[in-house]
Every structure is written in C-alpha cells, then in structure tokens.
Amino acid sequence: MNKTISDIAQMAGVAKSTVSRFLNGGSVSEDTRQRIERIIKQYNYVPNTFAQSLKAKKTSIIGTVVPRLDSFATSQTLIGIDEELRSNQYQMLIANTSQDMQREIDAIYDFARQKVSGIILLAAEVTDAHLKAAEDIGIPVLLVGQQHEQLHSLVHNDDQAGYEMGRYVVEQGHREIVYMGVSEKDQAVGIHRREGFQRAITECGECEVKYYETSFKMSEAIATAETILKESTPTIIVGATDNIALGVMKIAFSKKIQIPQELSVTGFGGYDITEMIHPTLTTVKYHYLQAGQVAANHIIRLVKGELVEKRTVLDTELILRESVDKV
Amino acid sequence: MNKTISDIAQMAGVAKSTVSRFLNGGSVSEDTRQRIERIIKQYNYVPNTFAQSLKAKKTSIIGTVVPRLDSFATSQTLIGIDEELRSNQYQMLIANTSQDMQREIDAIYDFARQKVSGIILLAAEVTDAHLKAAEDIGIPVLLVGQQHEQLHSLVHNDDQAGYEMGRYVVEQGHREIVYMGVSEKDQAVGIHRREGFQRAITECGECEVKYYETSFKMSEAIATAETILKESTPTIIVGATDNIALGVMKIAFSKKIQIPQELSVTGFGGYDITEMIHPTLTTVKYHYLQAGQVAANHIIRLVKGELVEKRTVLDTELILRESVDKV
DNA sequence: CTGAAAGCGCTTACAG
C-alpha cells in the first residue's frame, strides 16, 4: 500500500535514481523537480527508513540509557535531550535498565546493533564493563552525571553544590551538623558532592560534621534518619539528595519535631516537589533540562566528528527556602 | 567489521539460506546446526535488524506516545509497558509530545513509517485526528487512560474511583464539599471521575457539592484554591488529581489553615509523593504499573491478531490516610 | 542533468 521510490519514479516518468537524487538534495532540472515534487505530495510518499539505513549503515537515532524512568532527574534530562534532538532531526531511543547494571551493558550493545549514531549514558556508576562496551561498539558515547577520563562526559558541578551548601549551613550558625550521603560507587554524589561540603566545613575551622551513609531510597533514608535522631540531636541534617531530605522531614513530622525550628533540613536536586511541600525545602538546584539539551548537542557534534570538550561542567544553584533556621 | 550472514555461511561451509533457516528456527541437520552455532558464537554474529525489517516489512517494536515524561502516571505506565514488552522480546519506542496535540498525531504517523508493529497511545484527549491517524496507518492501536468505541482501550475505573471517594467523604460527615475538577475534554478525569463522585453525593440525599474547574498544573490549582477559600469555607476540598490536592495543601499551609483539623483534602492518583508529605494524603490509588503491563500484553496480542476485549477496566483503590477528618 | 546497474543484508518460495 505504501508507495516506493520506484512507484514515484515511474509516475513521474524518471528513473528512481533521479528521485533519490532529488530526495537527497542532488541537482535535478527545474522541470524534473516539479514533477517529482507533485507526485510525492500527491501520494504522501515517505522513504522507507529501513532501506535507507541498510544502505547508509547508520541512522539518525541517538540511544539513551537510563537507570530508571521514575525520577525527576531522569525525566527532566530526557525531556531536554528529546527537545534538542528533535530540533536537529534526530530521534531518541530510550532504554530503561531498572538499575540493573547488566542490562545497562546489554543496552549499549543492543543500541550498537540497531546502528544508533550515538549513545547518551545516564549512569550512576561507571565500571570496566561500561568502558569496554563503549570501546567495543565504535560509536560515540557521552556520559551524563558522572565523569571518566576515557569518555566524553557532562556533569553537574557537585563539588560547587556541596561547597555552597556547606558554606550556607555554616553561615547560618549550625554546628551540630549531620550529612546523610550515599555510596562512593556513585562518584558524583557519593564523593564529589560530599567533598565539596567537607571543604566548606574545613574552611570554617571550628566546624564538624558527622557523616552517615544511606541510599537513594526514601524508605532507607527514613530508617537512617530515625537512627540518627535517636543517637544525637543535630541542629541540621543535610541530605545528599532531595529524596533523602524528604525522608528526614517525614520522620521529623512523625516525631513531632518542628522544621525548621527544632531541626533544619536541606537537600540537593531541586526537584519540583521541594517547593510543593511545607515547609519548602532549601536545596541546590541542578539544571537537568539544560543538561539534557547540552548532552544532545554534544552527542550530535561527536557523531558528526566535530570537536567537543572532553568534560563539561554545569553550574548549580543554591536555593534558599523555608526548611533552614538560623541558630 | 560486523559479520554478515554471508560471512557466517561461508565460514560454516553452507549457503546463507541455510544459516537464515537455522536462525529462524527452521529445520537443519544436527551437524549443520553445530557448525553454524559455533561460528555464530565465535564471531558474536547478530543479524542486521534493518535488513530483516526491510524484508519482513515489520518490526518487533511497539511505539508508545506519551503526552509528557515528567509525570508519575506516565513513568509508572512506561515502566510497566517496558517490562512486559521486554519479556516478550519486543522493544519499546517512546515519543514524547509535550502535550502538543499535533505532535501526538505526527508521532502516530512517524511510528507507522518506522513500521512499528503496534502503538500504545497515552492520550488525555481523543480527537477525530487521532481516530483518522489510527485508521490511516493500519497498525493496531491501543488507547490507555481514555476510551473510545472505535479503538481498543484500557482505562482505570474512574467512575468507581470517584464514587468511592464520594461515599467516603459523605460518610465522614462532610457537607460543605468542594470538588476541583478539570476540563471535560479529558473525559476520564473531567467527566467519569466527577460523575462517579456526583453519584455518591446524589445517593446521600442531603448532600451537595460545589464544582470548580482548574487545570493539571499545580500553579493553577493553587490559584483556584485560593479563590475558593476566599469565597467559602468548605470542610473538605476534593482535588481531581493528587497534584491539585497538593496545590490545595500548599495554599492551606500558607494561610495557616490546619489540615485536616480545619480543612480536609483528598486527591486521586496515589502518587508516591502523597505518602511522603505531611499530612499524608488520602487518595485513590491507580495501578499505573499494572496498566502498563496489561497494555503491553494487549497490544502484543493485537499485533498477533489475537482477540482482545475492546475495553478493559482496571480497578482502583481508596487509600485512607491522614488528610481527612471526621466532622 | 539523467539512467542502468550493482549492492546493502536479509528472507522466502522453489527445486532438488
């Protein structure tokens, strides 16, 4: 039922190679151009993408690997990628790996098999298997959210984020400080963010902070926070993510601890939800949407063989809201 | 660099048609099978999907059209679809339309061009253009979240959800009831959900409810709620979605109206966030993940030409939490 | 500017 290039050629009274040339912007006579154009419009002809790809051995598709779909950061980044890709006539293919490392690796190979032109990898952790996969496939790969010297990467300035939050906490007079972080396997969040924070604490001179490790899951954050509040009486708890901060707020509410009067709380991320709740959460905003746009832009340039800086760092922004009190 | 079926055939000392037959589960002698298998494994051969699709004129891809990526409902549904598709060897392609109706239509045609086997359409509104597109392409389409007699559809039981919430509100003794709904263009939410609620109110006999229309955006919900609270003093505000309820809570907090002591609030959806906040929100849980799984299952059956009920309705579940007081 | 021919990597009847 769909017309092929041969049909169009025949109806326009030319050879199919001429139609192909027209389609691909080659030079054809004015007369031919008009005839072909008319027929194409009339039958609403669109080239078969498979046949094109089979010849070209490549596509205009960028594959994006995400660890999970139900996170603010992922959604926003994907939207940014999609927008930018679309306006450059690229398509986005999404592979969700549900935080399964092996599926992440598989997804990279799968994308290669489908001849995507480039891959954007939103990974929480970069292993040797990731590096090997990236090397094996011979397709540009861009890492987002983490960095690695062997890969092009785009990161948020976690060090700055941590540092600014640290300075603010110190400035507000807090001295009983607790920081709830995550595993160092996630270098960006587990190491850089925390180290930035620590830097501010160190500069303070007289300040100290107690570190606890928890996970990205709110249920675990709640459990950890409960333990913390049993063992000590911090004036502020800094959650390494907004979700962790939400967990802290939750346990505080149930223990009738007033925020921020009795306990200040902060997060990182700048999720929409942080300004919907009460009190609104002081946090560091990460520009996920922009990250997505820049990522798309970079991968396209890599695909075209253009030069792209090996590592791009996006600024973050401290957002002061209601969940922190001065002591 | 990638091996083709000819390479494999040659190395195995057979014809490529034999390799193809082997690949597609046709009968080959034990001896041949082993030889081919060995070579394939050795070179890690994977068939070129374009060539396959070009011949087959179809793919194992299901296209999913979503109005937005940054919504709990969408994320959960997508995860469900992805899971189920994956375990049936299908792939998911996502097209995000950013709530742009035209892009929704375009996406349907685009998918058809890419020869997806089926399309899952998460639309808030079904127009004639949608119906025409579905008809034009000659590919199975499954509507999720809305229903239409011309299309296979999968919906949540909005009527039941509304009704149960209505009964609960009445049982709790509320008589100053406000319902904040959305446009009737969204039939599921704008009409069915509200009508279910109204049914419970009508059955009550002595009850009444004032309806206001707002939008899915929290900022608008906040504005609408503010107006409502200026004009009247309801004992409960029922938001047609959790986001609307969140908007109500937000304005209540800022006006120092205690929830639920001075004002009860409820929503619909069962978003994760509703149990992270304080007070936790009484709502009706929609089983989005399951909806995604069922949707994937149905579209696969439609693709295979199997019989699928025209309309499937998923139960909802009233979740009682802290945001409602008895009066 | 235009067209005939070869070829991309598969699959599918059709013979044998």
Next chain:
DNA sequence: CTGAAAGCGCTTACAG
C-alpha cells in the same frame, strides 16, 4: 535437509 535465485526499497558510483 539444502542451495540458487529473486527481491525487499533504497543509494551510489559510473557512464552518457
């Protein structure tokens, strides 16, 4: 069970 041949719908040198 196996293989030669045709064909899916394009693009790309190569002649003219």
